Amino acid sequence: MAKKASTSPSSGLSDRVIERMTQFRVEAPSWGFADTGTRFGKFLQDAAAVDLEDKFSDAGITHKYTGATPTVAVHVLWDFPKGFDPSVVELAAKHGIRIGAINPNVFQDQCYRFGSITNRDPKIRRRAIDHMLQGVQIGRQAASRYQSLWFADGANYPGQADIRQRKAWAAEALREAHRAMPADMIMLLEYKPFEPATYFTDFFDWGAGYILAKAAGPQARVLVDLGHHLPGCNIEQIVAWLIDEDMLGGFHFNDRKYADDDLTVGSIDPYQAFRILNEIVSWERQSGRNLDIAYMIDQSHNIKPKVQAMIQTVCTVQTLFAKACCVDRDALAKAQAAEDTITSEETLRRAFYADVEPMLREVRRRLGVPEDPLEAYRASGYEQQAAKARRRKRQAMGISGESSFA
Ligand code: RM4
Ligand code: MN
Numbered sequence: 001m002a003k004k005a006s007t008s009p010s011s012g013l014s015d016r017v018i019e020r021m022t023q024f025r026v027e028a029p030s031w032g033f034a035d036t037g038t039r040f041g042k043f044l045q046d047a048a049a050v051d052l053e054d055k056f057s058d059a060g061i062t063h064k065y066t067g068a069t070p071t072v073a074v075h076v077l078w079d080f081p082k083g084f085d086p087s088v089v090e091l092a093a094k095h096g097i098r099i100g101a102i103n104p105n106v107f108q109d110q111c112y113r114f115g116s117i118t119n120r121d122p123k124i125r126r127r128a129i130d131h132m133l134q135g136v137q138i139g140r141q142a143a144s145r146y147q148s149l150w151f152a153d154g155a156n157y158p159g160q161a162d163i164r165q166r167k168a169w170a171a172e173a174l175r176e177a178h179r180a181m182p183a184d185m186i187m188l189l190e191y192k193p194f195e196p197a198t199y200f201t202d203f204f205d206w207g208a209g210y211i212l213a214k215a216a217g218p219q220a221r222v223l224v225d226l227g228h229h230l231p232g233c234n235i236e237q238i239v240a241w242l243i244d245e246d247m248l249g250g251f252h253f254n255d256r257k258y259a260d261d262d263l264t265v266g267s268i269d270p271y272q273a274f275r276i277l278n279e280i281v282s283w284e285r286q287s288g289r290n291l292d293i294a295y296m297i298d299q300s301h302n303i304k305p306k307v308q309a310m311i312q313t314v315c316t317v318q319t320l321f322a323k324a325c326c327v328d329r330d331a332l333a334k335a336q337a338a339e340d341t342i343t344s345e346e347t348l349r350r351a352f353y354a355d356v357e358p359m360l361r362e363v364r365r366r367l368g369v370p371e372d373p374l375e376a377y378r379a380s381g382y383e384q385q386a387a388k389a390r391r392r393k394r395q396a397m398g399i400s401g402e403s404s405f406a
Protein backbone atom coordinates (compact mmCIF):
# COMPACT_ATOMS: atom_id res chain seq x y z
CA MET A 1 0.00 0.00 0.00
CA ALA A 2 1.38 3.39 -0.95
CA LYS A 3 2.20 5.60 1.99
CA LYS A 4 0.38 8.90 1.88
CA ALA A 5 2.97 11.57 1.25
CA SER A 6 3.21 14.34 3.75
CA THR A 7 2.42 17.49 1.78
CA SER A 8 4.13 20.03 4.01
CA PRO A 9 5.78 20.26 7.41
CA SER A 10 2.56 21.71 8.74
CA SER A 11 0.28 18.94 7.51
CA GLY A 12 0.00 17.66 11.11
CA LEU A 13 -1.44 21.02 12.01
CA SER A 14 -3.84 21.11 9.09
CA ASP A 15 -5.05 17.57 9.92
CA ARG A 16 -5.75 18.74 13.44
CA VAL A 17 -7.61 21.83 12.26
CA ILE A 18 -9.68 19.77 9.83
CA GLU A 19 -10.45 17.24 12.53
CA ARG A 20 -11.53 19.90 15.03
CA MET A 21 -13.66 21.81 12.55
CA THR A 22 -15.37 18.65 11.33
CA GLN A 23 -16.59 18.18 14.91
CA PHE A 24 -17.63 21.81 15.37
CA ARG A 25 -21.39 22.51 15.65
CA VAL A 26 -23.25 25.75 16.17
CA GLU A 27 -26.94 26.30 16.85
CA ALA A 28 -29.18 28.56 14.81
CA PRO A 29 -32.02 30.46 16.53
CA SER A 30 -35.60 29.97 15.33
CA TRP A 31 -36.18 33.72 15.78
CA GLY A 32 -33.35 34.50 13.35
CA PHE A 33 -35.55 33.48 10.41
CA ALA A 34 -38.63 35.56 11.21
CA ASP A 35 -39.21 39.22 10.47
CA THR A 36 -37.80 41.38 13.22
CA GLY A 37 -36.99 45.01 13.51
CA THR A 38 -35.68 47.80 15.60
CA ARG A 39 -37.68 49.61 18.24
CA PHE A 40 -38.69 51.97 15.47
CA GLY A 41 -40.36 49.39 13.32
CA LYS A 42 -40.00 46.30 11.24
CA PHE A 43 -38.72 45.75 7.73
CA LEU A 44 -40.53 42.88 6.10
CA GLN A 45 -39.00 40.34 3.76
CA ASP A 46 -41.07 38.14 1.52
CA ALA A 47 -38.85 35.13 2.22
CA ALA A 48 -38.88 35.58 6.02
CA ALA A 49 -40.50 32.77 8.00
CA VAL A 50 -44.20 33.25 8.69
CA ASP A 51 -44.72 30.35 11.07
CA LEU A 52 -42.90 27.57 12.85
CA GLU A 53 -42.89 25.33 9.79
CA ASP A 54 -41.03 28.04 7.85
CA LYS A 55 -38.55 28.64 10.68
CA PHE A 56 -37.71 24.95 10.89
CA SER A 57 -37.55 24.68 7.12
CA ASP A 58 -35.01 27.55 7.08
CA ALA A 59 -33.03 26.04 9.96
CA GLY A 60 -33.06 22.71 8.11
CA ILE A 61 -31.82 24.29 4.90
CA THR A 62 -29.04 26.08 6.81
CA HIS A 63 -27.98 22.69 8.14
CA LYS A 64 -28.29 21.09 4.73
CA TYR A 65 -25.82 23.56 3.22
CA THR A 66 -23.40 23.89 6.16
CA GLY A 67 -23.62 20.47 7.83
CA ALA A 68 -22.86 22.31 11.08
CA THR A 69 -26.24 23.38 12.52
CA PRO A 70 -28.15 20.22 13.48
CA THR A 71 -30.12 21.92 16.28
CA VAL A 72 -32.32 24.99 16.49
CA ALA A 73 -32.83 27.16 19.58
CA VAL A 74 -36.46 27.86 20.40
CA HIS A 75 -38.34 30.47 22.41
CA VAL A 76 -41.05 28.98 24.60
CA LEU A 77 -43.76 31.54 23.90
CA TRP A 78 -43.03 31.89 20.21
CA ASP A 79 -42.41 28.26 19.30
CA PHE A 80 -44.18 26.27 22.05
CA PRO A 81 -47.09 28.63 22.77
CA LYS A 82 -49.23 25.84 24.21
CA GLY A 83 -46.52 24.20 26.30
CA PHE A 84 -44.87 20.98 25.21
CA ASP A 85 -46.22 19.80 21.92
CA PRO A 86 -44.80 16.63 20.36
CA SER A 87 -45.73 17.87 16.91
CA VAL A 88 -43.09 20.62 17.26
CA VAL A 89 -40.40 17.97 17.82
CA GLU A 90 -41.73 16.00 14.86
CA LEU A 91 -41.77 19.09 12.69
CA ALA A 92 -38.09 19.69 13.49
CA ALA A 93 -37.27 16.08 12.61
CA LYS A 94 -39.15 16.43 9.34
CA HIS A 95 -36.73 19.22 8.42
CA GLY A 96 -33.66 17.25 9.46
CA ILE A 97 -32.94 19.11 12.70
CA ARG A 98 -33.47 18.73 16.46
CA ILE A 99 -34.71 21.07 19.16
CA GLY A 100 -31.77 22.81 20.85
CA ALA A 101 -31.71 25.31 23.70
CA ILE A 102 -35.06 26.18 25.27
CA ASN A 103 -35.42 29.92 25.88
CA PRO A 104 -38.19 30.77 28.35
CA ASN A 105 -39.78 34.14 27.71
CA VAL A 106 -40.48 36.27 30.75
CA PHE A 107 -40.10 39.64 29.13
CA GLN A 108 -42.97 40.32 26.79
CA ASP A 109 -46.10 39.97 28.92
CA GLN A 110 -47.66 43.15 30.36
CA CYS A 111 -47.22 41.96 33.93
CA TYR A 112 -43.43 42.09 33.56
CA ARG A 113 -43.25 45.86 33.23
CA PHE A 114 -41.35 46.09 36.53
CA GLY A 115 -39.55 42.81 36.21
CA SER A 116 -40.18 39.08 36.23
CA ILE A 117 -38.19 37.02 38.73
CA THR A 118 -37.10 40.23 40.50
CA ASN A 119 -40.52 41.87 40.48
CA ARG A 120 -41.57 43.06 43.95
CA ASP A 121 -44.97 41.38 43.51
CA PRO A 122 -44.69 37.73 44.65
CA LYS A 123 -47.54 36.72 42.30
CA ILE A 124 -45.59 37.94 39.28
CA ARG A 125 -42.39 36.29 40.50
CA ARG A 126 -44.41 33.09 40.87
CA ARG A 127 -45.74 33.40 37.35
CA ALA A 128 -42.24 33.91 35.96
CA ILE A 129 -40.88 30.92 37.91
CA ASP A 130 -43.79 28.76 36.73
CA HIS A 131 -42.97 29.72 33.16
CA MET A 132 -39.34 28.70 33.73
CA LEU A 133 -40.53 25.38 35.17
CA GLN A 134 -42.60 24.92 32.05
CA GLY A 135 -39.43 25.57 30.02
CA VAL A 136 -37.64 22.81 31.95
CA GLN A 137 -40.57 20.49 31.28
CA ILE A 138 -40.48 21.26 27.57
CA GLY A 139 -36.73 20.70 27.59
CA ARG A 140 -37.15 17.30 29.21
CA GLN A 141 -39.76 16.21 26.71
CA ALA A 142 -37.98 17.63 23.69
CA ALA A 143 -34.69 16.00 24.83
CA SER A 144 -32.98 19.38 24.91
CA ARG A 145 -29.85 19.76 26.95
CA TYR A 146 -30.05 23.50 27.61
CA GLN A 147 -32.29 25.95 29.44
CA SER A 148 -31.09 29.30 28.22
CA LEU A 149 -32.20 32.18 30.42
CA TRP A 150 -32.20 35.86 29.65
CA PHE A 151 -34.06 38.41 31.76
CA ALA A 152 -35.08 41.92 30.84
CA ASP A 153 -35.29 42.68 34.57
CA GLY A 154 -33.78 45.88 35.87
CA ALA A 155 -34.54 49.48 36.72
CA ASN A 156 -34.66 52.70 34.76
CA TYR A 157 -34.12 55.20 37.57
CA PRO A 158 -31.96 55.56 40.67
CA GLY A 159 -34.00 54.80 43.75
CA GLN A 160 -36.59 52.81 41.80
CA ALA A 161 -35.61 49.44 43.21
CA ASP A 162 -33.67 47.75 45.98
CA ILE A 163 -30.62 46.28 44.25
CA ARG A 164 -29.74 43.70 46.91
CA GLN A 165 -33.31 42.58 47.38
CA ARG A 166 -33.61 41.92 43.66
CA LYS A 167 -30.40 39.91 43.71
CA ALA A 168 -31.89 37.72 46.45
CA TRP A 169 -35.13 37.21 44.49
CA ALA A 170 -33.16 36.29 41.36
CA ALA A 171 -31.15 33.68 43.26
CA GLU A 172 -34.29 32.23 44.84
CA ALA A 173 -36.06 31.87 41.49
CA LEU A 174 -33.06 30.32 39.77
CA ARG A 175 -32.60 27.82 42.59
CA GLU A 176 -36.18 26.66 42.16
CA ALA A 177 -35.84 26.27 38.39
CA HIS A 178 -32.51 24.49 38.86
CA ARG A 179 -34.08 22.01 41.29
CA ALA A 180 -36.57 21.01 38.60
CA MET A 181 -33.90 20.19 36.01
CA PRO A 182 -32.90 16.61 35.21
CA ALA A 183 -29.30 15.71 36.03
CA ASP A 184 -28.09 16.11 32.44
CA MET A 185 -29.62 19.54 31.82
CA ILE A 186 -27.54 22.72 31.86
CA MET A 187 -28.88 26.12 32.88
CA LEU A 188 -27.31 28.96 30.90
CA LEU A 189 -27.43 32.45 32.37
CA GLU A 190 -27.04 35.32 29.95
CA TYR A 191 -26.00 38.79 31.12
CA LYS A 192 -26.43 42.18 29.52
CA PRO A 193 -25.39 45.59 30.86
CA PHE A 194 -28.46 47.53 29.79
CA GLU A 195 -31.57 47.43 27.60
CA PRO A 196 -34.46 47.38 28.03
CA ALA A 197 -33.63 48.61 31.55
CA THR A 198 -31.36 51.62 31.29
CA TYR A 199 -30.17 52.35 34.84
CA PHE A 200 -29.25 48.80 35.70
CA THR A 201 -30.12 45.27 34.73
CA ASP A 202 -30.13 42.59 37.43
CA PHE A 203 -27.90 40.28 35.36
CA PHE A 204 -25.56 43.03 34.29
CA ASP A 205 -22.19 41.40 33.65
CA TRP A 206 -20.23 38.15 33.82
CA GLY A 207 -19.62 38.62 37.56
CA ALA A 208 -23.36 38.80 38.21
CA GLY A 209 -23.85 35.82 35.91
CA TYR A 210 -21.15 33.90 37.75
CA ILE A 211 -22.53 34.66 41.22
CA LEU A 212 -26.11 33.85 40.27
CA ALA A 213 -25.07 30.67 38.46
CA LYS A 214 -23.25 29.56 41.60
CA ALA A 215 -26.36 30.41 43.64
CA ALA A 216 -28.61 28.49 41.24
CA GLY A 217 -26.78 25.18 41.51
CA PRO A 218 -24.04 22.97 40.06
CA GLN A 219 -25.61 22.64 36.60
CA ALA A 220 -25.71 26.39 35.95
CA ARG A 221 -23.15 28.14 33.73
CA VAL A 222 -22.62 31.60 32.27
CA LEU A 223 -23.56 32.38 28.67
CA VAL A 224 -21.53 35.04 26.88
CA ASP A 225 -23.45 36.98 24.24
CA LEU A 226 -20.80 38.88 22.29
CA GLY A 227 -23.08 41.91 21.92
CA HIS A 228 -23.78 42.25 25.64
CA HIS A 229 -20.73 44.21 26.78
CA LEU A 230 -19.90 47.84 27.24
CA PRO A 231 -17.56 49.38 24.64
CA GLY A 232 -13.92 48.47 25.06
CA CYS A 233 -14.64 45.42 27.21
CA ASN A 234 -12.01 42.68 26.91
CA ILE A 235 -14.33 39.75 26.21
CA GLU A 236 -11.52 37.25 25.65
CA GLN A 237 -10.33 37.83 29.20
CA ILE A 238 -13.82 37.15 30.53
CA VAL A 239 -13.95 33.98 28.46
CA ALA A 240 -10.52 32.84 29.67
CA TRP A 241 -11.51 33.37 33.32
CA LEU A 242 -14.85 31.61 32.93
CA ILE A 243 -13.17 28.66 31.24
CA ASP A 244 -10.60 28.48 33.99
CA GLU A 245 -13.38 28.43 36.60
CA ASP A 246 -15.31 25.80 34.61
CA MET A 247 -18.18 28.27 34.40
CA LEU A 248 -18.42 29.00 30.68
CA GLY A 249 -21.62 27.42 29.39
CA GLY A 250 -22.00 28.84 25.94
CA PHE A 251 -21.99 31.66 23.45
CA HIS A 252 -24.40 33.80 21.58
CA PHE A 253 -22.44 34.77 18.50
CA ASN A 254 -23.02 38.15 16.91
CA ASP A 255 -21.12 41.41 16.52
CA ARG A 256 -21.67 44.97 17.60
CA LYS A 257 -20.44 48.46 16.90
CA TYR A 258 -22.38 50.50 19.44
CA ALA A 259 -24.54 48.30 21.67
CA ASP A 260 -26.59 45.12 21.30
CA ASP A 261 -26.62 45.49 17.53
CA ASP A 262 -27.04 41.78 16.73
CA LEU A 263 -24.85 42.08 13.63
CA THR A 264 -23.26 39.17 11.78
CA VAL A 265 -20.42 37.71 13.83
CA GLY A 266 -17.05 39.07 12.76
CA SER A 267 -18.58 41.76 10.56
CA ILE A 268 -17.18 44.61 12.66
CA ASP A 269 -14.26 43.10 14.54
CA PRO A 270 -13.22 39.64 13.32
CA TYR A 271 -9.94 39.91 15.24
CA GLN A 272 -11.88 40.14 18.50
CA ALA A 273 -13.91 37.02 17.68
CA PHE A 274 -10.63 35.30 16.76
CA ARG A 275 -9.05 36.30 20.09
CA ILE A 276 -12.08 34.93 21.95
CA LEU A 277 -11.97 31.62 20.08
CA ASN A 278 -8.22 31.54 20.64
CA GLU A 279 -8.86 31.28 24.40
CA ILE A 280 -11.03 28.23 23.77
CA VAL A 281 -8.48 26.57 21.51
CA SER A 282 -5.69 27.39 23.97
CA TRP A 283 -7.58 25.48 26.69
CA GLU A 284 -8.43 22.60 24.35
CA ARG A 285 -4.82 22.19 23.25
CA GLN A 286 -3.63 22.23 26.84
CA SER A 287 -6.21 19.76 28.13
CA GLY A 288 -6.34 17.55 25.05
CA ARG A 289 -10.14 17.61 24.83
CA ASN A 290 -12.91 19.76 23.41
CA LEU A 291 -14.63 22.26 25.67
CA ASP A 292 -18.19 21.17 26.34
CA ILE A 293 -20.04 24.40 25.66
CA ALA A 294 -23.03 25.48 23.60
CA TYR A 295 -22.15 27.51 20.52
CA MET A 296 -25.19 29.44 19.45
CA ILE A 297 -26.03 32.24 17.07
CA ASP A 298 -28.13 35.14 18.33
CA GLN A 299 -28.49 37.56 15.46
CA SER A 300 -31.35 39.50 14.05
CA HIS A 301 -30.98 40.60 10.47
CA ASN A 302 -33.25 43.39 9.27
CA ILE A 303 -31.33 44.22 6.10
CA LYS A 304 -29.84 40.91 4.95
CA PRO A 305 -31.84 37.93 3.69
CA LYS A 306 -32.20 35.67 6.72
CA VAL A 307 -30.92 32.28 5.55
CA GLN A 308 -28.04 33.79 3.60
CA ALA A 309 -27.00 35.73 6.69
CA MET A 310 -27.20 32.57 8.78
CA ILE A 311 -25.04 30.58 6.35
CA GLN A 312 -22.59 33.48 6.14
CA THR A 313 -22.43 33.45 9.95
CA VAL A 314 -21.76 29.73 10.23
CA CYS A 315 -18.96 29.98 7.65
CA THR A 316 -17.47 33.00 9.42
CA VAL A 317 -17.41 31.24 12.79
CA GLN A 318 -15.78 28.22 11.14
CA THR A 319 -13.16 30.44 9.51
CA LEU A 320 -12.29 32.25 12.73
CA PHE A 321 -12.28 29.06 14.79
CA ALA A 322 -10.01 27.38 12.24
CA LYS A 323 -7.66 30.36 12.37
CA ALA A 324 -7.55 30.10 16.16
CA CYS A 325 -6.61 26.42 15.71
CA CYS A 326 -3.66 27.57 13.57
CA VAL A 327 -1.89 29.41 16.41
CA ASP A 328 1.52 27.80 16.93
CA ARG A 329 1.18 27.11 20.67
CA ASP A 330 4.79 26.03 21.17
CA ALA A 331 6.17 29.10 19.44
CA LEU A 332 3.80 31.26 21.48
CA ALA A 333 4.88 29.69 24.78
CA LYS A 334 8.53 30.11 23.84
CA ALA A 335 8.09 33.75 22.85
CA GLN A 336 6.13 34.48 26.02
CA ALA A 337 8.79 32.84 28.20
CA ALA A 338 11.44 35.01 26.55
CA GLU A 339 9.29 38.14 27.00
CA ASP A 340 9.48 38.52 23.23
CA THR A 341 6.36 40.60 22.82
CA ILE A 342 6.70 41.10 19.08
CA THR A 343 7.05 37.39 18.34
CA SER A 344 4.19 36.58 20.74
CA GLU A 345 1.87 39.00 19.02
CA GLU A 346 3.07 37.98 15.55
CA THR A 347 2.34 34.35 16.40
CA LEU A 348 -1.30 35.28 16.93
CA ARG A 349 -1.40 37.54 13.90
CA ARG A 350 0.11 34.92 11.61
CA ALA A 351 -2.70 32.55 12.53
CA PHE A 352 -5.30 35.28 12.10
CA TYR A 353 -4.07 36.02 8.59
CA ALA A 354 -3.60 32.34 7.66
CA ASP A 355 -5.56 31.05 4.70
CA VAL A 356 -7.79 28.34 6.18
CA GLU A 357 -10.10 28.03 3.18
CA PRO A 358 -8.42 24.85 1.78
CA MET A 359 -8.87 23.20 5.20
CA LEU A 360 -12.50 24.26 5.40
CA ARG A 361 -13.15 22.93 1.92
CA GLU A 362 -11.89 19.56 3.15
CA VAL A 363 -14.07 19.87 6.28
CA ARG A 364 -17.10 20.46 4.07
CA ARG A 365 -16.24 17.50 1.86
CA ARG A 366 -16.19 15.36 5.00
CA LEU A 367 -19.49 16.82 6.18
CA GLY A 368 -20.95 16.06 2.77
CA VAL A 369 -21.94 19.66 2.02
CA PRO A 370 -20.99 22.06 -0.79
CA GLU A 371 -17.50 23.57 -0.58
CA ASP A 372 -19.05 27.02 -0.84
CA PRO A 373 -22.32 26.76 1.11
CA LEU A 374 -23.42 30.34 0.50
CA GLU A 375 -22.96 30.19 -3.27
CA ALA A 376 -24.65 26.79 -3.46
CA TYR A 377 -27.61 28.02 -1.41
CA ARG A 378 -27.97 31.14 -3.53
CA ALA A 379 -28.03 29.05 -6.67
CA SER A 380 -30.56 26.60 -5.26
CA GLY A 381 -33.67 28.73 -5.81
CA TYR A 382 -34.90 27.99 -2.25
CA GLU A 383 -35.21 31.66 -1.39
CA GLN A 384 -37.27 32.57 -4.44
CA GLN A 385 -39.63 29.66 -3.82
CA ALA A 386 -39.94 30.52 -0.14
CA ALA A 387 -40.70 34.15 -0.97
CA LYS A 388 -43.47 33.13 -3.33
CA ALA A 389 -45.05 30.58 -1.01
CA ARG A 390 -44.78 32.81 2.05
CA ARG A 391 -46.22 35.84 0.30
CA ARG A 392 -49.24 33.67 -0.53
CA LYS A 393 -49.40 32.34 3.02
CA ARG A 394 -49.39 35.85 4.47
CA GLN A 395 -52.20 36.88 2.17
CA ALA A 396 -54.25 33.80 3.06
CA MET A 397 -53.69 34.42 6.77
CA GLY A 398 -54.45 38.12 6.45
CA ILE A 399 -51.04 39.06 7.87
CA SER A 400 -49.90 42.61 7.17
CA GLY A 401 -46.88 44.60 8.34
CA GLU A 402 -48.52 44.84 11.76
CA SER A 403 -47.74 41.24 12.68
CA SER A 404 -45.84 40.21 15.82
CA PHE A 405 -42.07 40.15 16.13
CA ALA A 406 -41.91 36.37 15.99
C1 RM4 B 1 -31.73 39.63 24.20
C2 RM4 B 1 -30.79 38.45 24.34
C3 RM4 B 1 -31.48 37.10 24.34
C4 RM4 B 1 -32.67 37.06 23.45
C5 RM4 B 1 -33.57 38.27 23.69
C6 RM4 B 1 -34.87 38.25 22.94
O1 RM4 B 1 -31.06 40.77 23.79
O2 RM4 B 1 -29.74 38.51 23.44
O3 RM4 B 1 -30.59 36.09 24.01
O4 RM4 B 1 -33.34 35.87 23.70
O5 RM4 B 1 -32.82 39.41 23.36
MN1 MN C 1 -28.43 36.67 23.34
Ligand code: MN
Residues within 6 Å of the ligand: 225, 227, 228, 260, 298
Ligand atom coordinates in the same frame (compact mmCIF):
# COMPACT_ATOMS: atom_id res chain seq x y z
MN1 MN D 1 -29.04 40.53 22.73
